[in-house]
Amino acid sequence: MTRSVESVLFGQLGPRGRARMRWWTAGSAVLVLGLVAAALAQLGHTGQLDRDRWSPLLTWGTQHYYLQGLANTLKIGLTGAALSLVAGTLAGLGRLSPRRWISLPSAAGIEFIRSIPLILIVYFFMLGLPEVGVRVPTFWQLGIPVVLHAGAVFAEIVRAGVRSVGRGQYDAAIALGLRRGTAMRLVVLPQALRILRPALITQLVRALKESSLGYIVGYPELMSDSRVLSQFSGNLLQTYVITGVYFVVLNFLLSGAATLVDRGAGPGARGRRRRPGPGLTTESVPRPLPQKAA
Amino acid sequence: MKLLLTHLAPLAGGLLKTLELTALAFPLAVVLGTLLGVCRVGPLPPLRAAGALYVHLVRNSPLFLVLFMMVFALPYAGVRVPLFWSSVIGLALYFGSYVCETFRSGVHSIPVGEIEAAQAIGLGFRGVLRTVVLPQAFRAMVQPLGNVCINVALASALATAFGVLDLTGQARAFNAQYAQPIASFVAAGIGYLLVTLTVGAATGLIERKVRILR
Numbered sequence: 001m002t003r004s005v006e007s008v009l010f011g012q013l014g015p016r017g018r019a020r021m022r023w024w025t026a027g028s029a030v031l032v033l034g035l036v037a038a039a040l041a042q043l044g045h046t047g048q049l050d051r052d053r054w055s056p057l058l059t060w061g062t063q064h065y066y067l068q069g070l071a072n073t074l075k076i077g078l079t080g081a082a083l084s085l086v087a088g089t090l091a092g093l094g095r096l097s098p099r100r101w102i103s104l105p106s107a108a109g110i111e112f113i114r115s116i117p118l119i120l121i122v123y124f125f126m127l128g129l130p131e132v133g134v135r136v137p138t139f140w141q142l143g144i145p146v147v148l149h150a151g152a153v154f155a156e157i158v159r160a161g162v163r164s165v166g167r168g169q170y171d172a173a174i175a176l177g178l179r180r181g182t183a184m185r186l187v188v189l190p191q192a193l194r195i196l197r198p199a200l201i202t203q204l205v206r207a208l209k210e211s212s213l214g215y216i217v218g219y220p221e222l223m224s225d226s227r228v229l230s231q232f233s234g235n236l237l238q239t240y241v242i243t244g245v246y247f248v249v250l251n252f253l254l255s256g257a258a259t260l261v262d263r264g265a266g267p268g269a270r271g272r273r274r275r276p277g278p279g280l281t282t283e284s285v286p287r288p289l290p291q292k293a294a
Numbered sequence: 295m296k297l298l299l300t301h302l303a304p305l306a307g308g309l310l311k312t313l314e315l316t317a318l319a320f321p322l323a324v325v326l327g328t329l330l331g332v333c334r335v336g337p338l339p340p341l342r343a344a345g346a347l348y349v350h351l352v353r354n355s356p357l358f359l360v361l362f363m364m365v366f367a368l369p370y371a372g373v374r375v376p377l378f379w380s381s382v383i384g385l386a387l388y389f390g391s392y393v394c395e396t397f398r399s400g401v402h403s404i405p406v407g408e409i410e411a412a413q414a415i416g417l418g419f420r421g422v423l424r425t426v427v428l429p430q431a432f433r434a435m436v437q438p439l440g441n442v443c444i445n446v447a448l449a450s451a452l453a454t455a456f457g458v459l460d461l462t463g464q465a466r467a468f469n470a471q472y473a474q475p476i477a478s479f480v481a482a483g484i485g486y487l488l489v490t491l492t493v494g495a496a497t498g499l500i501e502r503k504v505r506i507l508r
Contacts, residue, residue, distance in 0.1 A: 005401055008409045009422065010337035021337060029340035046372040115444070115490035116483040117451030120462045127466060128475025205354075212356035216455055223358065237367040244355050244363075251354035 053235045057242055062229060069225030070246055073211050076139070076221055080146035080207035085200065087147055088154025093184065095159055106155075113152040118210055121145035126217050141217040146210050150203055157199050161192035201258035205251045212247075222246055298477045301468065305478075308464030309485045315382060315450035315460060316489070320443050322386035327393020334394060335401050345394065352391040357449055360388045365456045381453040389446050396438040400431035433504050440497025444490045451486075461485045 013021060043049050056062065094106030113121070122145045125136050136144065165188050173183035214221035222243050230239040298305075333345035352360065364384035365377065375383065404427055412426045454463040465482035469475050 003406050005404055005406060005409065005427070006335055006337065008406050008413075009419070009427070025338050025340060028338045032340050032344045042373075043371050046370065048371055112483065112487065115448070116486045117448040117462060119451045119454060120465065120479060120482055120486070123454075123462065123466050123469075124475060124479045128469055128479050131469065131473040131475045209356040212358040215358065215362075223356075223362075237363075237370040240359065240363060240367055244351075244359055247356060247359060248351055248354040252350060255354065 048237055053238050056233050057229070057235065057238055062233075065225055065229060066222070066242065066246060069220060069222040070250070072214070072219065072225075073208060073221040073250075076142060076146065076211035076214060076219065077204060077208035079143055080150055080211065081200075081204040083143075083147040084150035084154050084203060084207065087151035088203075089158050089189075091151060092155035092158030092162070093189075095155065096162060098180070110152045110155045113148050114156070118145055118149045119213060119216070121148060122213050122216060138217055138219050142211065142214050142219050145213075146207055149210065150207050153206070154199070154203055157196060157203075158192065161196045161199075162188055164195060165191045198258045198262040201254050201261065205254050205258075208251060208254075209247070297472055297474060298468075298481055301472075304464045305461065305468065305481055305485065308459060308461040308482070309489075311458065311460040311463075312447060312450055312485070312489065315378075315385065315453060315458070316443070316447040318382045319385035319389065319450065320446045322382065323389035323393050323442065323446065324439065326386055326390030328397055330390060330394035331397025331401070334398055349391045349394055352388055353395075357384075357388050358452055358455070360384050361452055361456065377456060378453075378458060381450070381456065381458055385446055385450060385453075388449070389442055392442050392445070393439065396435050396442065397431065399438075400434040401427060403434045404430050430506075433501075433506065436501045436504060437497060440493055440500075443497075444493050447489045447493065448486065 040049070047053070091106050091110055094102050095110060097103045097106070122142060125144055126141045129136060162184075169191065170183055170188050173187040174180070178186065211221050212223045215223035215227065218224060226239050226243040230236040233239065330345045330348060333341035334349070336342065361381060361384040364375070364380040364387070368375065368380065408426055409422055412422045417425065450460060451462040453460055454466065457463075459467070461482050465478045468478040468481075472478070
């Protein structure tokens with residue numbers, strides 16, 4: 001049983017403290033509900049909660065359109081996440097390379113991309129490159145920036161992961177006669193990537209959120225499709241609230257999965273869990289003899 | 295390149311706009327995030343639930359959608375805010391949730407034993423909070439808050455999509471006018487690099503200043 005900071009801070013209240021806490025709880029509940037009620041009242045006052053503003057959006061035809069957008073969002077998200085994993089791993093390992101001519105450009109590239117906004121890269125591919133005669137398909141106008149940006153972030157994650165595996169593992173592999181690349185590929189990287197499993201899902205969530213810039217390049221993902229819907233129905237607020245619900249539910253489920261993987265309950269975690277070597281099992285450690293009650 | 299140097303003024307103006315957005319949105323996000331953080335680690339279930347709901351909603355939606363709502367959807371609900379300020383508020387609302395999580399992990403980074411020790415030597419609730427919890431929590435927050443500040447500066451570029459002429463917006467305009475994509479976008483990139491390097495250096499400096507030597 002782990003004790004949290006909160007339980008220790010607020011755990012030991014006397015009867016008077018508990019009574020006071022009940023009042024505060026009731027008061028804060030009133031405050032929260034009051035804020036929600038005020039927001040709803042304002043929306044109702046401006047007619048945004050009217051049934052006929054929402055009902056056209058909940059028909060199957062509209063939802064089908066949303067789902068098409070969702071499919072494209074997933075397409076960008078999955079492509080972006082998958083390619084960024086590859087690019088990020090390569091760039092991260094490049095930065096760790098002992099060869100200067102690999103590590104310096106990798107580090108410079110990662111740092112530069114990490115410190116400029118995604119939308120700037122999007123504009124570069126969408127508005128900049130056509131000026132010099134290079135035209136990229138719409139999907140990649142968004143896809144390449146997402147891969148670059150998410151890849152640069154992942155490169156740093158990989159670097160941290162490789163560092164956390166520890167130099168000892170690497171040195172041991174070298175001592176066994178493995179080459180540098182082989183030691184990295186066979187010993188360090190598999191362990192690092194295992195630590196990074198939750199980060200893979202975070203990476204997907206990041207790419208999914210970034211895919212909303214499809215609105216700017218005109219790729220028909222959730223945000224762009226919502227523009228069409230809102231222009232068609234005239235109910236902008238309602239349309240985008242539903243868009244938000246799609247994003248939140250999708251990402252919430254993925255984040256939940258990330259937490260599960262993090263706790264080691266993810267698929268395959270049980271079977272592949274490393275067992276301690278024979279010399280380290282608790283059974284072989286001599287236990288103190290149980291003391292007899294006097 | 296020469297063209298760029300003679301037209302540096304608009305780009306500098308854009309950089310200033312980016313800095314304004316950041317300088318207004320980041321403190322607002324810190325205030326909002328700290329309030330949310332207090333709600334989330336506090337003992338009152340309604341506030342804890344409200345804080346958790348807010349953080350989950352905001353962190354799982356794209357910033358672009360949040361800004362879009364502030365700029366285009368809010369007027370339908372009868373709330374009219376000038377474009378610049380709706381961008382600032384959108385950024386503050388979004389990054390408030392990140393500050394909240396920073397605050398929470400700052401508080402959680404304190405060993406429970408220290409709090410128990412403080413209680414054992416007779417410090418009351420306020421004493422524990424003031425002398426043990428908050429000083430350490432705030433120190434643990436310096437680095438993550440610096441990162442949030444950098445992210446606010448970078449994310450403020452999204453305001454361009456709504457017509458705010460910040461650094462990205464000026465780069466886009468420059469490219470549209472002179473058809474110099476490499477020069478204009480790389481110049482803007484260097485502008486952002488300057489901002490992030492400055493904030494990063496400042497964070498490092500502050501962290502070294504407030505560090506507790508053990």
